[in-house]
Amino acid sequence: MDHDNCSELLKSIEDYLDGDIQPEVCTRLEEHLRGCQNCRIVVDTLRKTISLYHDEACQEMMPDKMREHLYMELNLLDYLPGTRE
């Protein structure tokens, strides 16, 4: 496998992942990916890494006590979620 190609490809991965890539570069990249299993695995696992962290992040919530303190501090306790009708 031509390794020069692989590191060149890596530079455009960023734009590729964010969907912000020139069509011509994209075509070249996808062509390379078809022929190079290593790069394909890197791109796939990179994508998976991002989506794992993304999904995980949405689940991390401020603890209830802290939320209560915050609403209290801001004088909004009557709007604290879960305490209103």
Place this chain on the structure above:
Amino acid sequence: MNSTVTKREIDLDLLKQGNRGELAALVEQFSNPVYRIAMNILHSEQDAEDIIQETFIKVFHGIRNFEGRSSLATWIYRIAVNEALMATRRRKGNLVSIDAEIDMGEGETNPVEIEDWCCRPEVETMDAELRREMDKAVAGLPEKLRIVFQLRDMEDLSIRETAQVLGLTDSAVKTRLLRARLILREELTHYFQGTSQGQ
């Protein structure tokens, strides 16, 4: 409670008038991301709590002068990041400058480990051990990379918004983001190689 934070359009005019219901809606929508940002920088619930309160107090005071040149989210996160960084500075007594250049040698980010773990069962179920490993990996990132990764990939800001929050150029954000993503991918790949040897 409120595990599904409803994302509704916040009415800026009402906010500026000091409408309490609208201010509460703003807090509800942004308290979790602000919490995650503060925790990510400070690693302490106690410190984070102060910073979160400070952030929203500043937001409430500043909202009248908010001109809407950036999104509301960008503006709030910028306040949160600045507050948190100032707190680390006070705590550590050293200066953590977010826009300082970081040394990024060519080829340093080249992927080394190749293993296709996308379809591993632990990934499907997101087991506790994998989650711990993910936390460890992200905590191990240099702070400058971690904040960029968090804002863009965990909080869904665009490259431009992330740049605005941190006062960086778009290209600096992209470079750091790629570096962070590659490091994390490498770490997770290491982890999966370790677990498959044990099987």
